[in-house]
Amino acid sequence: MDLKSGLPWWLIKDGLMTNFNILQKNIETEIVIIGSGITGALAAHFLCEAGAKCIVVDKRMSSTGSTAASTAQLQYEIDVFLHELSDQIGTENAVKSYSLCLKSISTLKQIISKLKLDCSFEMKPSLQLAANKQGTKKLKLEYEFRKKHKLPIEFLDKKTLKKQFGIDRDSAIYTDTSAQVDAYMLCRLLLDHHKKKSGLEVYSYTEIVNVNHKKDGIRLLTDRGHEIKAKKMVCSPGYESEFFLKEKVMKLNSTYVFISKPVLKNLWPESCMIWETARPYLYIRTSTDNRVIVGGEDEAFLNPESRDRKMGQKNKTILRKFKKLFPEIDLEIDFHWCGVFGETKDGLPYIGVHPEHPNTYFALGYGGNGITFSVIAAEIIRDLYVGKPSGNEKIFAFGR
Ligand SMILES: Cc1cc2nc3c(=O)[nH]c(=O)nc-3n(C[C@H](O)[C@H](O)[C@H](O)COP(=O)(O)OP(=O)(O)OC[C@H]3O[C@@H](n4cnc5c(N)ncnc54)[C@H](O)[C@@H]3O)c2cc1C
CATH class of the missing domain: 3.30.9.10 (D-Amino Acid Oxidase, subunit A, domain 2)
Structure with a gap:
């Protein structure tokens, strides 16, 4: 899908990232992350911090999907008012969703400050x-x-x-x-940081064209015919999720x-x-x-x-x-x-596992506040991976 057109300011402000790799061999890893937008980059951050060996693949040049077009306003309020969300999903979950969005802004602030990422966060x-x-x-x-x-x-x-x-x-x-940021720069710096510090591998212009579920994990086929063997997959392809998920959400x-x-x-x-x-x-x-x-x-x-x-x-x-x-x-x-x-129907993202897709964690942060949802998704996926689920995943589950 053509995700954007015109000239997003962020892509020209500091220039495009030019040091990218294209996957040209079969490869094995613990976790493969589909998509190097803000969702994939944050998932990589939390998983690398938890000690997992990860690779990120993207069919475009890294981080140039929706993230590069985003105006990146970070607000804890979502597109649906809290009092209306409360009618839809119950007060407890609605308040929890808003509270998680609120917390996600300070989490992002802490990451940016700890790693000294110069991404115009204010x-x-x-x-x-x-x-x-x-x-x-x-x-x-x-x-x-x-x-x-x-x-x-x-x-x-x-x-x-x-x-x-x-x-x-x-x-x-x-x-x-609230806060604002240059989301494209944040992605670039976050991925670069973990390439240097955590051995993260990032592959651009590498499209996943087939997914095979096996007993011991997952096998992905790229458009150049190479295989990626992984124990788990994080599925963060942004608005192009229909290839990975049949359900229309x-x-x-x-x-x-x-x-x-x-x-x-x-x-x-x-x-x-x-x-x-x-x-x-x-x-x-x-x-x-x-x-x-x-x-x-x-x-x-x-x-x-x-x-x-x-x-x-x-x-x-x-x-x-x-x-x-x-x-x-x-x-x-x-x-x-x-x-x-x-x-989505309730303005909330879809995060976590799906019964028809073993060994897969979805991170589909849809809505006007996609970036705060990306932070929430990345933390939930880290928690699921290390076997310490917080319970927050239930609010954003499929079939809710
Ligand atoms: C104009 C605009 C303004 C916005 N403003 C805000 C805002 O103010 N605040 C906010 O929070 N959110 C905002 N959003 C939403 C926010 O930008 C998105 O939620 C966020 O960027 C999504 O990030 P992502 O990583 O999930 O998706 P993306 O950035 O699109 O990344 C997904 C990546 O997956 C890759 N991919 C897809 N399929 C495959 C495949 N088969 N194989 C390999 N790679 C694949 C894509 O190439 C893409 O790079 C805005 C969006 C737009 C368009």
């Missing part, structure tokens, strides 16, 4: 704006619900929002636990993004991340060189051609919506791109 507050009166009603409910369950949140009424942020909307919720959408030229004045207070109660929502963040990244206008994915044809028009709409929010900020679009993302 803690940033996040503001979710009410789109209308109905939005305010939902935000108030959400505020009460999260307060009750001791999750960080503040409610801003119209007057406070205008005074503190200069934004003219009915209300908002504010959290100071997600719906694909297209989303559109641009990054502006650097803005030569102060942006809004705290240059916090912004999103909305509207569906689809506008999402806004900044870069370390004072550019503004704005995305949105999501719609159901039909095919790459129809998605790409709409890019120009979608940019105009996104720019117009931004202008309405911040009339005093003039943005000039520098680069723009679009990408695919997946959505």
Whole structure:
């Protein structure tokens, strides 16, 4: 599948990774990880730290799938409000999901700081704006619900929002636990670190075209006809999971993004991340060189051609919506791109084992918060592998 088009900023900002290998022989390992996006890279990190011998294979150049297109806003709130998720999966699991997302941001922060990964990670507050009166009603409910369950949140009424942020909307919720990162760079550095320190092998342009389950593990066939023999497989192929998993667990959408030229004045207070109660929502963040990244206008994915044809028009709409929010900020679009993302029925990822796929751990972090799900998936898979499951995998199980 053509996962993205246009020019994702992250791929050109620091240049492409050029030191890649292509698998050109049969190989044996303990764990083979499919996909070198943020999910595969984090799984490799946790498994290498646990002492497992791993290899990562990717059919593209390393980490240039959806991760390279991501705006990489890390928020603990998922696309489904906690009070609504609670109706769908029960309060205990819903609160646990939100708490795990919250924890995943500090886990990521710790990894980045411990390994000294220079990937533009910054803690940033996040503001979710009410789109209308109905939005305010939902935000108030959400505020009460999260307060009750001791999750960080503040409610801003119209007057406070205008005074503190200069934004003219009915209300908002504010959290100071979010972060933003360059996800492509994070992947590159994480994989490089473990190549040097843990003997991790990473193979680009190596597509898995066949999977055979054996009593003692798994055999994978690559597009060049080489065999990978492993005890376990971590399946983290992003939105191209249909080859590995027959069950349909997600719906694909297209989303559109641009990054502006650097803005030569102060942006809004705290240059916090912004999103909305509207569906689809506008999402806004900044870069370390004072550019503004704005995305949105999501719609159901039909095919790459129809998605790409709409890019120009979608940019105009996104720019117009931004202008309405911040009339005093003039943005000039520098680069723009679009990408695919997946959505599940409850906004939660699918993580862990599947009865029809022995020796396989799935890490399918679908949703607007895919990256926090990648952290959760990687930890769960490490725990399953070392035989100390936390029980968290039950929340994200297939057939839930
Ligand atoms: C425009 C956009 C904005 C987004 N914004 C955010 C955001 O703000 N916050 C957030 O948390 N998430 C966001 N997301 C979602 C997030 O980017 C994804 O959840 C995340 O990047 C998925 O990572 P991944 O490693 O699972 O998939 P990928 O990065 O796609 O990696 C999977 C890899 O598997 C490889 N692969 C697939 N099949 C095979 C095969 N058969 N053999 C070998 N290799 C294979 C692919 O080549 C690919 O490189 C956004 C997504 C998009 C597109």
